[in-house]
Amino acid sequence: MAASPAQAGIGTPVSRIDGPAKVTGAARYAADHPIEGLLYGVAVSSTIARGRIAALDDSAALAVPGVVTVIHHENRAHLPWRTSRYGDQLAPAGGKPLRPFYDDTIYYNGQPVALVVAETFEAARHAARLIAIDYEGERHNTDLDVAIAERFVPRQKPPSDRGDTDAALETAPVRHEGEYRLATEHHNPMELHGATVEWHGEGRLTVHDKTQGPAQVQDYLCNVFGFEPDDVRVLNPYVGGAFGAALRPLYHVFLATLAAKMLERSVRVVLTRQQMFTHVHRPEAIQRVALGAEADGKLTAISTIATTATSRYEAYAETIVEWGGQTYAAPNAHFDYAVAPIDSATPGSMRGPGAATGLTLFEMAMDELAYAADVDPLALRLTNYSDIEQIRQIPYTSKALKACYEQGAEAFGWDQRSQAPRSMREGRELIGWGMATGVWDAMFMKTSARARLGANGHLEVASATSDIGTGTYTIMAQIAAGVLGLPVEQVSAKLGDSSLPPAPLEGGSWGAASTGAAVQLACEALQAKLAEAAGKLEGRPFGSQPEIASVGFADGEMYLKADPQVRAPYGRIMAAAGVTELEAEATAAPGPRGMANQVVKARNTHSAVFAEVRVDEELGVVRITRIVSAIAAGRIINPKTARSQIVGGVVWGIGMALHEETMTDHHFGRIMNHSLAEYHIPAHADVDTIDVIFVEEQDSEVSPLGVKGVGEIGTVSTAAAIANAIFHATGKRVRELPITIDKLL
Template sequence: MTTRVIGKPLPRVDGRAKVTGSARYAADFNQPGQVYAVIVSATAGLGRIAGVDSAMVESMPGVIAVITHRNAPRLPYGEHKSYIDPAVGERLHVLQDDRVRFYGQPVAIVVADTLDRAERAASSLKLAYEAERPIVDPADPTVEAIVPEGARHADTSRGDADAMLAGAPVMVDETYDIARENHNPMEPHATIAAWSGDRLTLWSKSQFVVNEQAEIAAIFGIPPENVQVICPFIGGAFGTSLRTWPHVTLAAMAARQTGRAVKLVLTRKQMFFTTGHRPRTLQRIAIGANADGRLTSLIHEGAGETSRYEQFTEALTSASGYIYSCPNVRTRYRLRQLDIGTPNHMRGPGEASGIFALECALDELSYSLGLDPIELRRRNEPEIDESDNKPFSSRSLMTCYDVAAGHFGWSRRTPEPRSMRDGRLLIGMGVASATYPAYHAPSSASVRLLPDGTAEVAVAASDMGPGTYTSMTQVAAETLGLPVEQVRFSLGRSDYPPAPSHGGSWTMASVGSAIRAACIAVQEKAVRQAVADQRLTVFGGAVDAIEWTGGRLRRRGDPSPGQSYGDIVSSLGKPIEAEASSQRDPDVAERYSMHSFGAVFVEVAVDPDVGTIRVRRAVGAYGIGRVVNPRLAASQCTGGMIGGIGMALMERTVLDPRDGRPVNAHMADYLVPVNLDIPKLEAHFVEEVDPHVNPLGVKGLGEIALVGMAPAVANAVFHATGKRVRTLPIRIEDVLTV
């Protein structure tokens, strides 16, 4: 079938709903007679609750309930672990005991008839603590680095990296420290909970509605089918809503206790406590090379922070095994358990941090060798994935460099640090590679053909802003041969066909492939109905002699208009429905190494007198397989680049070592890029055909767009100033001349 809509830069089908305010987010689903809940967060970083004085609060106007560990119901907390949850440890059992495990842990919930009254009452609740001093710094010498339990790839090795490093003619051996980051999307976490008998409905911000359904069912000891999770729109997330956090349990608990629908919205400050964060990481990169720039040794050691009650892991060192050719590679990954809440996946988890260290070290090596940074990477371009000894399903890294370098004007760069100026400003140009796995997960979808010729498509996916409604509509329209206006796509309900989490850059690959499969299944069902219907022109025809062309069914070679979907459904007298699933062929997955690749170029201007750093422009080129919607893809890339600017220059959650309190848990001191910080950003896509990754030939994009940005900025700062900064974020004091 000729491509009709896939590859077209169509505007968002949900755009009007968003700009007119008709798109409803979790906190918008107000229920009749609902009441309001506010969480009370622990002001001790470790210890136990020694006393609760709730009498005065319970007598305040409008207060309906004050729930603490003393009167909270004992919940079953049945066994449940999704792949999105840490494999080792146990989630926080909220209000089930008097222990305080980290600062900000929920220790009470106050319910009142208005939000103002609930907030006032919550701030008045008095709790006494037997406090201990927490350990919250992963660099604390008393913190032991542990091997993640059950981790198959905590340590990898090929050749003898240490011996070859010792004898390398040219060597770089440095350490890197990346600050903790918090997600801080526009929409705060919110849940409205309402019980009807033993059935619970949650209007809840979630990137994984079927998992939230299963998690809450396990916590309350009820069948999953008794829980319905609804989330049609998400106002940004970046991974913070992948897991089901304690506030969802608290909203459901309060609703059951009061017999009323309960609305609970976290404050911005509370979002720094219990909804995850990008973990602080400490890394060592050691690279040895011959004089011609060929890598002889690569060592990547990294440690990430985690809580004491769970082991959060991410792919911090994985890219070092495959991104460049090197015969001797050793990686080591460790965890450092602290008195903090459990970290969580944040856009580009693992790769964003690991690639920063690797790409900065490689840039440093290029200066030691006197080689152009791109040429160094070109000389170490692998033919296969040397970590698994597999061919890549597709790999366009060097093409990405060629495309991006041309658009950026890399040839105008002079190689010496501090050699480029614009008036009094120091100008620097930096470059870095980006990569992210092309993941795929099993997914299902349903399609329903209606008498008016339209199609309804449904799947329990989520949309946190990348344009899922639009891209999935395009896949269905393409497969069915319909205009996009005749396809209605729905998501965000746990009673729709199950889908994987909306994260990890696998939504289009997984859900899109399932929608394609469901569309083909409904077409096959329609064919069988049509050939058995005497009122239709294809009656009696052989199924293999009939074809769909442009959304119409006709005998192969027949020039007549044929039958539309509406004709077939109307004749049948009822809609035609089909559900199908899609998953990656395990044999194909075993044969190929599947990744997206990209090249990112950045120009910065540094004021030599006051040390301010401004990103002037950035250009990225990406090899991501088939591009379903270039407009949405470019938007994803620029969004990722902006996140990378934040990671490089601004974002840093600071904890008070005395109690673990985030001292900048508000948007005045936790800095993120705003309009004046955002320069000209360009995203380009190289033509890449990958028949192996999935039936659509698509790879992920949301994560990789952030991955290479921070090292490109850091490398540009070095080129501008001659000062190599190995910590993130880069601050004014890091570049000022001492």
């Protein structure tokens, strides 16, 4: 029997509907599409960090059999280079984005300087090594400690201060101050960045790109190359990991499109693993936190001063310093945020941008305050709990953080913790328990969706959004199934196509709330059309003009609420109306629907993270044996995929705490560990038990579905909980992430 709406819709742990295609290899990613007559491009990267190209000799490369051309700044086609509305939607507020091959200027080591195009990938790769380039180098700097001398406040300014922080710190009975650091981190998704550009002639092309926003890439290509929107279609139905790595159009899609335009042929460009380190990354950060409190730990003052690295050609800024100051009640607060330019690629978003840096480092400082005041770390958070967002002094649409603390602590067994460092051990291992608070924004973006119902009972929902591994396909199908009373198996979802109803980038944890709301509206519009068509049924069982409020939808049928025995299958209703399908399109946007209260309120997700570590006393080896992550994220559409998101975020936090660190040789300005052999990320052996708790949280204001999103919150402050547990185990405080063995020894 078909699933009921309750079984099919929101709240059901449905397996990913795109899972079979992925595990069987049927899913095609950006570089998987077989194209007749395809050419292959290999990018050549600069070997200096700053300067200019004095001479470029491509004669040896052009002599390689199969090589078609070498493209660089001296021979590229003339381009309009118009500003894109969407292509740089998340671009830094200052400077200009990188324009590959624009001129001879070198901004960073690894910048693309040429593209070899050949009939085979092997020929292109071989020829790329034969390009001879002479550079005129300039003095460079890639060291953030040196760059601080050039520190400046970006257009994204920090919040205004409140109270007299200096005076409050001076007189505080308990005070803590420390400098905390986070190393540069680079995205390393399984799928390399790549694009396959199909040339159809006369300036028409189809672009298969690894991106989080096909409409944004389409707009970027039209503006940079002068194409008409109707002539460029961008597809990304499957994305092999992103979470910020593919928000902005990257240079691989520019290079592939440039070659296709110049040669009027189809071209594929895929970056190497080493070249994955030549663009988006989480910037290095230095954050100084000063906290003043009463003897019981009640905060009287918060000071957060942070500097993050940016490139020299763009001013990339993140929301860094406000997180602690908005979360905890303190009458006095000071915020200072600036960026410092280094000769690197421009940083960008990485899962939980801003919060994963700023709040993580702040929560490490909060742990130190707990020891300074000799209070339990969880008790300290509860003492300073606030129902008001402290920076703007506004209420939350909902905040179930206390429930996160309570349920997380109970599941973890926090009440069995002894306060003193080095007080828990088993054999040669020291045991430590730490915790931290997580916060992220709950955003809702304007999104459109289309719903199309066939007479056979099959429903298709479509939107130009992306699924970067979060489960968007599945929740689209679930929501649609619930609205129209169909089993999920009878619903298909289409996405990752710029020609579909417009949608924003997939990022910021707004996808489920935004796309889900659009799908719901489109399916409700189909309900109205079904009700209208039912007025033409023989005998008029629903009346000649059925009111939508008088009917329900379940098991593929419309029924009369007053008499559920009166019902008709959707196919029969459409036949009576003389149509074979019904279609509706709708747009969901921030506004009054579901958010009638006009009072400005804060919209956030919250978490409480508890971690257990075991540290070998002699070797300093850290094992993370347990993590409990209690999440308050509004309505959970699919507990199964949502849990997967939190687990993935926690693993990312483990990487931040113990593994991930981009190492630069400042003499050359070159990243030295640009491979998966040397850039460490958590492996299976590094991940033990992760328990995820979704606390109940009703919120009718945050979004039409009451959904807040779970993509980022799992990462925020997980590393802090681990760092705090390591101190509890060892008694040694490390204020620099990642915490590696040498720092403990």
